[in-house]
Amino acid sequence: MVNKTAQNERLGAVLIDDCMQPSRVTALLAKVLDDEETQGRYGWPRREKILGIVGSLSDEVTMSAAALAKQYHLPIVSYGSTTTSLSDRLKYPTFLRTVPSNALQVDAMLQLLQKLNWTHVSVINSKSEHGRNGFLELMTAASSKGICIGIQQEIDESTDIPRMIANIKNYSDARGVVFFGEEKYLSAIANSGVTNVGELLFIASEAIGASPAIMDNSTNRGLKLLGSFVFSLPVGPPAEASKQATSSDQTNDCLYFELQPSESESFSSDVSA
Numbered sequence: 001m002v003n004k005t006a007q008n009e010r011l012g013a014v015l016i017d018d019c020m021q022p023s024r025v026t027a028l029l030a031k032v033l034d035d036e037e038t039q040g041r042y043g044w045p046r047r048e049k050i051l052g053i054v055g056s057l058s059d060e061v062t063m064s065a066a067a068l069a070k071q072y073h074l075p076i077v078s079y080g081s082t083t084t085s086l087s088d089r090l091k092y093p094t095f096l097r098t099v100p101s102n103a104l105q106v107d108a109m110l111q112l113l114q115k116l117n118w119t120h121v122s123v124i125n126s127k128s129e130h131g132r133n134g135f136l137e138l139m140t141a142a143s144s145k146g147i148c149i150g151i152q153q154e155i156d157e158s159t160d161i162p163r164m165i166a167n168i169k170n171y172s173d174a175r176g177v178v179f180f181g182e183e184k185y186l187s188a189i190a191n192s193g194v195t196n197v198g199e200l201l202f203i204a205s206e207a208i209g210a211s212p213a214i215m216d217n218s219t220n221r222g223l224k225l226l227g228s229f230v231f232s233l234p235v236g237p238p239a240e241a242s243k244q245a246t247s248s249d250q251t252n253d254c255l256y257f258e259l260q261p262s263e264s265e266s267f268s269s270d271v272s273a
Contacts, residue, residue, distance in 0.1 A: 022064035059083040059129035066092040083133040106137040110145045120174040123152040126181030134180030161192040179204045190224045202228040
């Protein structure tokens, strides 16, 4: 892809579909950056013309790409990776992000739990970097806020969802469940046919906030998630993002909390996170 600026200078980009696969993006980036036989072919630029990398949405993919970017001293900017693992300046010295890390999200979740006077919650997290990192951040910070995590369950494609829900219900009377995972897993829980899913109230991470349709109360899935809380990241200018959040609230009988970092955090390498 090539564009011309107002000064008639050529600005180009190599677009890579990572397919949410770390090994794929590493192999393709290595081709673009390192293989002398392919540089200059297929419209790919010479190595010295590449100024940086943008992406990815997936934490795992970004971590792989950032490790490669370190070798070539190239900046890499992610628009969606929130794991605090990427805040390690020794492993990922050239990494930047335009979204807040999980540390800010966890702090906001704990403030919400305190506001609701909830002292016990359960946790469901996916087995991805996003899910596991979110849980670890929550577990580390919860005790200082007087919040007890009663039981933690991990979910993937092979999880026995009825048994998982039964484990949560049998362990505690607490209705609150913090969910750190991707939309497909919360959809699977809501669509599982487990009759008492609706007795639980979910506090869902920004990965769910990116897919507000999951909370649509015109569907059976959405009805089972009524009353849930969802965190989301700003999209577009603050005024536009706030308008979108308000619209979602009115449509979906659930509360959306927008994570709005300060100006200094909005484009940050998270050195102290």
